[in-house]
Amino acid sequence: MYTIKSYVFPQSLEEAYELLTKSPRNNLILGGCCWLKMGSRRIQTAIDLTRLGLDEIRAADGWVEIGANVSLRRLETDPILKRRFGGILGKSVSSIVGVQFRNCATVGGSVFSRFGFSDVTCALLALEATVVLHHAGELPLADFMALPIRCDDILVKVRIPDDGRTAAYESMRRSSTDFPLLAAAVSRRGDAWTVSVGARPAMACRSQAAERALEAGQGAAAAGDAAAAELTFGSNLRGSAAYRQELARVLVRRAAETCMEGGNGQ
Amino acid sequence: MKIKITVNGELFNKHVPNDMMLLDFLRKYGFHSVKRGCDTSNCGLCTVWVEGKPVLSCSYPAVRADGKSVTTLEGLRPQAEEFGRFLVAQGAEQCGYCSPGFIMTVLAMEQELEDPTEEEILRYLSGNLCRCSGYTGQMRAIRAWLQHRKEQKGGEQA
Numbered sequence: 494m495y496t497i498k499s500y501v502f503p504q505s506l507e508e509a510y511e512l513l514t515k516s517p518r519n520n521l522i523l524g525g526c527c528w529l530k531m532g533s534r535r536i537q538t539a540i541d542l543t544r545l546g547l548d549e550i551r552a553a554d555g556w557v558e559i560g561a562n563v564s565l566r567r568l569e570t571d572p573i574l575k576r577r578f579g580g581i582l583g584k585s586v587s588s589i590v591g592v593q594f595r596n597c598a599t600v601g602g603s604v605f606s607r608f609g610f611s612d613v614t615c616a617l618l619a620l621e622a623t624v625v626l627h628h629a630g631e632l633p634l635a636d637f638m639a640l641p642i643r644c645d646d647i648l649v650k651v652r653i654p655d656d657g658r659t660a661a662y663e664s665m666r667r668s669s670t671d672f673p674l675l676a677a678a679v680s681r682r683g684d685a686w687t688v689s690v691g692a693r694p695a696m697a698c699r700s701q702a703a704e705r706a707l708e709a710g711q712g713a714a715a716a717g718d719a720a721a722a723e724l725t726f727g728s729n730l731r732g733s734a735a736y737r738q739e740l741a742r743v744l745v746r747r748a749a750e751t752c753m754e755g756g757n758g759q
Numbered sequence: 760m761k762i763k764i765t766v767n768g769e770l771f772n773k774h775v776p777n778d779m780m781l782l783d784f785l786r787k788y789g790f791h792s793v794k795r796g797c798d799t800s801n802c803g804l805c806t807v808w809v810e811g812k813p814v815l816s817c818s819y820p821a822v823r824a825d826g827k828s829v830t831t832l833e834g835l836r837p838q839a840e841e842f843g844r845f846l847v848a849q850g851a852e853q854c855g856y857c858s859p860g861f862i863m864t865v866l867a868m869e870q871e872l873e874d875p876t877e878e879e880i881l882r883y884l885s886g887n888l889c890r891c892s893g894y895t896g897q898m899r900a901i902r903a904w905l906q907h908r909k910e911q912k913g914g915e916q917a
Contacts, residue, residue, distance in 0.1 A: 494778070495778060496778050497777040497778035497820075498777065499777060500760055500777040500778075500820070500822045502825075523820070523823075525818070526818050526819070526820055526823075527800040527815065527818045528800070530780065530800070530817075530818050531799055531800070536778075539777065539778075539820075541820070541822070541823060543823060566812075587882065588885075590800065590801055590885075590886050591803055591864075591884070591885050591886010591887060592813055592864065592867070592868075592883055592886055593803055593806045593813040593814050593815050593864060593886050594800055594801070594815055594818075594886055596812045596813060596814045597800075597814050597815055597818055597819060669885060670885050670886065
């Protein structure tokens with residue numbers, strides 16, 4: 494269980510940022526707290542962003558924007574997201590624990606923490622999302638994930654190009670609501686494909702070899718083989734690297750096939 | 760920190776530790792239906808509603824609920840008793856420890872989903888663990904209760 498010395502609801506992002514950067518090692522932005530509370534962090538100042546209106550999903554000017562405080566559950570129920578990207582965002586989170594967990598856990602908490610097991614991060618990567626940080630500004634999610642993890646900036650929102658692409662998500666779990674053993678997300682816009690593999694168990698990453706195979710018309714099975722050959726996999730208590738490699742082959746193929754048929758939501 | 764939380768319609772104006780979870784707040788002020796099961800954000804036993812939405816009170820900071828409206832099983836007594844009778848009729852109440860959180864989620868589901876399929880019911884309730892049963896008794900109870908609720912609503916409209 495964590496401890497919290499002082500708890501603050503900032504009135505603006507600037508105020509939150511000032512508080513955070515006063516002592517980034519001791520002060521912390523709270524997300525949904527489902528994961529955080531199980532650790533033993535000694536938090537000096539807990540910064541709660543729930544009064545800053547960051548819980549909106551909007552579609553405007555060719556982008557879909559998801560505020561950092563949007564719950565994982567909203568990704569399943571929001572009409573804007575249900576109609577887009579083959580329904581991949583709702584599908585990606587639907588096996589995470591239960592509704593009451595997903596009403597707490599946030600998109601910002603999942604993405605910022607760069608959890609290897611994050612289903613939503615894997616899906617967002619396949620949609621070529623960007624992240625908007627309060628201080629550093631907007632950068633591609635893939636670039637953000639490549640940076641060293643530092644807690645001295647605030648994730649404000651995630652942006653997804655609203656480009657009409659369809660997408661599909663596949664994951665394998667030891668039991669239906671457990672962490673994923675492996676996850677695969679594939680998106681397609683015309684002949685352009687994006688393939689992302691998560692829970693390797695390291696952070697999700699793109700498989701360019703699988704994308705090239707799909708763009709060359711070699712088919713879904715070839716894409717699965719390419720992802721399994723290109724990416725690195727690790728072992729943990731849920732499964733071995735060799736098992737994950739085989740899963741990647743199958744899940745990338747299935748997600749690509751679903752995309753060819755129009756995506757999860759069709 | 761000083762917070763104001765409305766629980767089942769009653770305002771609580773209290774000073775609480777900054778790292779207190781909503782579960783501990785509710786139990787401290789007498790809402791003993793709220794149970795601590797796994798305490799790792801997984802089992803659903805501690806489910807309450809914040810602003811009408813089911814959340815895990817073991818993982819919801821009490822301070823975050825400042826200014827909000829919280830509902831526990833104690834606040835839904837008629838509905839809980841009605842559904843409870845369906846559970847009992849199917850022999851599905853068993854040890855009863857998971858029942859409060861389970862019933863809170865079932866009641867939330869009935870508000871959120873219209874005419875749910877079996878698959879949708881299972882998905883909605885997958886975050887509530889029961890170690891006594893294989894869930895089939897609960898499923899029979901839910902189906903019978905949803906049918907009963909539908910007939911009630913049909914009657915009201917007619």
